[in-house]
Amino acid sequence: MAATNFSGPVVSGNGFTGDLTGNVTGNVTGDVTGNITGTATALIIPTSDPGVAGAIWNNAGTLAVSAG
Secondary structure (H helix, E strand, O other): OOOOOOOOOOOOOOOOOOOOOOOOOOOOOOOOOOOOOOOOOOOOOOOOOOOOOOOEEEEOOEEEEOOO
8 A cells, every 4th residue: 555644633434554653642542553662751649648758649639748
């Protein structure tokens, strides 16, 4: 199959096969097979006091700092 370039959103009812090169922005759902390279950043804030001095936590929607 020949390569095709698109400049806008692409939707497929049957999925995609082949190689994808470039940046992916948005939500990805379904199965991904192969190698993924890049950077992922996640910040997980606990919802109860972790008991570690200086640690941040989510106190019912308010950012709090643990006294330890």
